[in-house]
Amino acid sequence: MTTAPLQLETIDVRVEDGVAILTLDRPEKRNAINGQMHGDLATALDAIEADPNVRALLLTANGPSFCAGQDLTEVAMARADDSFRIDEHVRTTFNVLVLRLRALEMPVIAAMNGIAAGAGWSIALAADLRIAADDASFTQAFSKIGLVPDTGSTWFLPELIGTSRTLQLAYSGEVLDVDTALSWGLVNEVVPADELLTRATAVARELAAMPTRALAMTRRAVYAATTSTLEEALELEAQLQHVAAATHDHVEGVTAFLEKRTPNFTGS
Numbered sequence: 001m002t003t004a005p006l007q008l009e010t011i012d013v014r015v016e017d018g019v020a021i022l023t024l025d026r027p028e029k030r031n032a033i034n035g036q037m038h039g040d041l042a043t044a045l046d047a048i049e050a051d052p053n054v055r056a057l058l059l060t061a062n063g064p065s066f067c068a069g070q071d072l073t074e075v076a077m078a079r080a081d082d083s084f085r086i087d088e089h090v091r092t093t094f095n096v097l098v099l100r101l102r103a104l105e106m107p108v109i110a111a112m113n114g115i116a117a118g119a120g121w122s123i124a125l126a127a128d129l130r131i132a133a134d135d136a137s138f139t140q141a142f143s144k145i146g147l148v149p150d151t152g153s154t155w156f157l158p159e160l161i162g163t164s165r166t167l168q169l170a171y172s173g174e175v176l177d178v179d180t181a182l183s184w185g186l187v188n189e190v191v192p193a194d195e196l197l198t199r200a201t202a203v204a205r206e207l208a209a210m211p212t213r214a215l216a217m218t219r220r221a222v223y224a225a226t227t228s229t230l231e232e233a234l235e236l237e238a239q240l241q242h243v244a245a246a247t248h249d250h251v252e253g254v255t256a257f258l259e260k261r262t263p264n265f266t267g268s
C-alpha cells in the first residue's frame with residue numbers, strides 16, 4: 001500500500017518506507033509559523049496519525065533555516081484587534097502541536113538545518129532525536145522581543161541541560177552553535193549539511209522498521225517518567241510490557257531470535 005504525498009500551502013508531507021517526512025516549506029520567511037502553517041501542521045498530523053503505513057515521523061525544513069518560530073508579522077497585526085489574546089493563541093496552536101507530537105504512536109526525529117529560533121526550536125525539542133547539520137544553530141529569541149519562552153522550552157531545556165544553562169540561553173537569547181549543542185546533549189548527531197536529509201532519513205527508516213508499538217510505548221514510558229515517582233514508572237513499565245508482549249512483533253522477535261534469522265517486524 002502506498003500513500004499519496006500531501007502538498008499543503010506551507011508544508012509538504014511524503015511517506016517513504018514507513019517514514020512520514022514533514023517539510024516546513026516557507027523558506028522565504030525562514031519557515032516562520034503563520035496561521036496557515038499552524039493549520040497545515042494540524043492537517044499534516046491528522047493525515048500522519050490516520051495513515052497505517054507511517055511508523056516514524058521526520059520533521060525537517062526547506063531553505064536556510066529550520067524554523068524562525070511564530071510569524072511576528074501576524075502577531076503584530078493580530079494585536080491591533082483588542083480581542084486578541086496571546087495566551088489563547090499559544091494554547092490553541094503551539095501547545096496543541098507539542099502535545100500532539102509527544103502523543104504520536106511512533107518515533108519522532110527532527111532534522112535541523114540552519115537556525116532554529118523561539119518556538120521553532122521548541123518544536124524540535126519535542127522530538128525524540130535531533131540530527132543537526134553542521135550549519136545549525138539555536139536561539140531562544142524570546143527575550144529579544146520581550147516574551148517568555150514558550151512551546152515547552154521551559155520544560156524541555158531544563159530536562160536536557162539543567163536550569164542554569166536554560167536560563168543562560170533564555171536570558172541572553174544568544175545563538176548557540178551546533179558543537180556546543182552536541183556537547184550539551186541538545187542534538188544527538190551532527191552531520192555535514194549536504195548529508196542531513198540522507199542521514200536523518202536513514203535513521204528514521206531504521207526506526208520505522210522496528211517494532212513500532214513497542215517503540216511508541218517506550219517513548220510514552222520515558223516521557224511519563226520525567227514527572228513520575230520510581231514506583232509509578234515501574235508500574236507503567238509493567239502495564240506496557242503486558243501490552244507489548246501481546247503484539248505480533250514480540251512473537252516475531254522471539255521466533256526470529258530462536259530461528260537465528262532477522263525479524264520481520266510489521267508494527268502490529
Ligand code: T3D
Binds near residue numbers: 090
Ligand atoms: O503569538 C504567539 O503565539 C507568541 C509565540 C511566540 C513564539 C515565538 O516563536 S517568539 C520568537 C519569534 N522568532 C524570532 O524572534 C526570530 C525572528 N527572526 C530572526 O531572528 C531571523 O530572521 C533569523 C535569525 C531566524 C534568520 O535570520 P536571516 O538573516 O537568515 O533571515 P532574515 O533576513 O532575518 O529573514 C528573512 C525573512 O524572513 C525576512 O522577511 P523579508 O524582509 O525578506 O520580507 C524576515 O522578516 C522573515 N522572518 C524571519 N523570521 C520571522 C520572519 N517573519 C515573521 N516572523 C518571524 N519570526
